[in-house]
Amino acid sequence: MTDRQGTSKKKTAKPKAAGQKKTSKKCEPLSMGADWTFDLIQQYDEELARIAKEFRLDTYPSQIEVISSEQMLDAYASVGMPLMYNHWSFGKHFLGNHQRYQSGKMGLAYEIVINSNPCIAYLMEENTMAMQILVLAHASYGHNSFFKGNYLFRTWTDAESIIDYLMFAKSYIAKCEERYGIEAVEEILDACHALMNQGVNRYKRPRPLSAGEEEERQTERAEYIQRTLNDIWTTIPTQEKAVEETDERFPEDPEENILYFIEKNAPLLETWQRELVRIVRKVAQYFYPQRQTQVMNEGWASFWHYTLMHSLYDEGLIGDGYMLEFLHSHTSVVYQPEFDDPRFSGINPYTLGFKMFMDIKRICEQPDEEDRRWFPDLAGTDWLDAVHYAMESFKDESFILQYLSPKVMRDLHLFCIMDNEKNAYLEVEAIHDDSGYQQVREALAAQYNLGNREPNIQVYNVNVKGDRSLTLRHFMHQNRPLDESANEIVKYVHRLWKFDVRLESVDGDSVRKTIACPDSPERAMLELTK
């Protein structure tokens, strides 16, 4: 949860619970002051666990670590993981964050939570007691249950082994640095990082791994790859026959996981270099579900910190002071600047997710005529079943397509515009009205489809029998071209592949643009003759 400084001008209406249930107070608040202690955290955690159980939140055991703001900056730099291999880019992020934090341009997150078993949550020592409770509810119960319950995390990541695996990766990379030099390792890692988003399997489920197995398997794999590699690249005896079969491509079907393809097939990579490619690929795969469930994950966690805090308040375990502080923070977190606001930087996933989960609850409990029309299966059912089902079975794209209600669209004043380069103007295609709901919903869902958001680039062909050149294809989505960084990345691919690399942007069957490295065949020839 990021601390969005200065975004709290707009206060949402105070929740009903605040006034209503005062009479049913059973206990004295456990604490009133701003300072936290380990005892209090423990006590509140027990209470939260009890309430969470009543709401059927199934979580990994949580490990709560109290850290200082410097340590939080450290954690930021290594993508939140408790341990990570060393790379200059993490240093760069650290320096950037540090600078902005010190100059007051950035607030730190109240917490970071890691999808592992046990689920590790970092609390900052600077937080007040009220904030610590909020963070516990958000991270240790909200995010934690999402990690354990959502189908993407269940299929794609293995919470049991990620820490082990990172340990293996870190020591392996350190060993490589010792042996081959930091620069040689960085060269490979830089290239792999550029291709990280193209290093995930979108459809094929990976096998779970543990560090011990991984180390064992790594040696076997090394031998196996070198052997099969030779099979692909033996050209000598079948040379003449091969020339005739030019239609056949390798790989037969385009391969979406470029890093995987390079790891298995790059002709000149050394064994340790392949292993580095693999490590980056594994890390990318681990984060893939996170990128696909931003709205749901944050929405779910916000929904539960909101619900749990109110339960605590209803039972009298926290007082008015804590509640007001919580509400202040909550409203800043779920604040959505409007499109013409200078602070606007896209749709706030906290807002959208929180509103949608709250709306599911509303539809279940107090459906109106419109809801019955739009959500006949949902209206009037048990809200707890409904939100659990939604959390478990969707990702952002399908979640929005399934559950974004007209009411949420109206509340957020969502509208959809079309930017077509052929026109000099932008066109408003649909707004939050009866004729537009469906279209806005579909457009927003599509916006969260990673397949649309990121360029679709796949390995198309390798000239196996000839110059070993690699052809990547960018299948254009709605005619959108790649931005300039593509040139750089093609150079990185060339660094890994070591023979000619071409990247073709295709629209249908026609090639629109080609980026090659080395730049042109003539130059390559020149380099050869030198």
Add this chain to the structure above:
Amino acid sequence: MSMIIDRRLNGKNKSTVNRQRFMNRYRKHIKKAVSDAVNKRSITDVESGSSITIPKRDLSEPVFNHGSGGQHQRVMPGNKEFIAGDRIKRPPSGSGNGGSGQGQASNQGEGMDEFTFNINHDEFLEFMFDGLALPNMREKQQQDMMEFKTHQAGFSTNGPPDRLNIIQSLRGAHARRIALSGGTRREIRQLKRELREMEVQPGAMDNERAEHLREQLKELNSKLKKLPFIDDIDLRYNNFVKVPRPSNKAVVFCVMDVSGSMTQEIKDMAKRFFILLYLFLQRSYEQIEVVFIRHHTSAKEVNEEDFFYSRETGGTIVSSALEMTRDIITKRYSPSDWNIYVAQASDGDNWEGDSSVCSKMLVNGLMPLVQYFSYVEITDRQHQNLWREYESIQDSHPETFAMEQIKSVADIYPVFRRLFEKKEA
């Protein structure tokens, strides 16, 4: 059940390695930024750290992204007056936000073309003095400028009581007791076993024998008791050895002309130069003393304030200052204990007849004493007479004498670098 762990005491500098990697990778950029900063900064500010700015494109981590163009549908919040079918003027590119809310990667420093971060004082100096070396250090070290430092080296069997090492002593005593009592205790065990066997087998009881055994046991036990708990030979003392090491002391003589021809501007430049020198030496020596000598027709040792800010007029006799430097060295700073550096700044004016005296004084009196003599002439005019005189000294002492000309503020740092550049042997 949650586990709560206090991690605040764990190291907080987990990112140090990565930070270092980053700095190494962009060494060239940082060095350039540092040298710009040195030239731009006010004089009193050289001591603090600095913020370093590097153009963003030089350190990009590219990923595939959609560029502008094609058809692009976006959903935005906060509609006020639009209805379906409205046409809006396209906002100028760049200001349009990437509506898809791509999260962190795009939020970070959007719209900033430069990457800025802070380095601390030490790092700043490291980059500032990177590739520079103190001239003639090695020769000096081989000579007699030795100082001693004591540090612990194991244990000895004798020494003063205050160095007694209790753990080692008791450990030794324990070992001695085990070693010396081993035989006796073995015997005791044997006798005891015999006695016990006798007691459990009533038939084999031999009173006389038993009595004898008890006697023997008693004797052995008393023998054991006589073994001293701690003995003189057990005592161990912390042992210290003296290790010779090079002297860490240096003295810098700042010599400046304050005659009428030196304007405040020239003195500022001189001051910058002196400060650079001071900072540089500070990195190599633990203890530095600075002696300020200013001169017009006569020389005077002054404090820092007077040195830089008081104004005097009159002619210029450089040799007076050199003479004074030599006198102070012989009186207070013996070359066997001190590394001696002299830095002279002047606009180059000197009384016509004095220049040859200066060079004689340098060659015969000063040069044998000092580690390094650097002369900067701060003037945008032609070289003055002192320069020509010094040229001959530079020829005869290429190792220990250097001179450069500073024409403007921007020259100071480059000139400084030239004077102290690491020289290939």
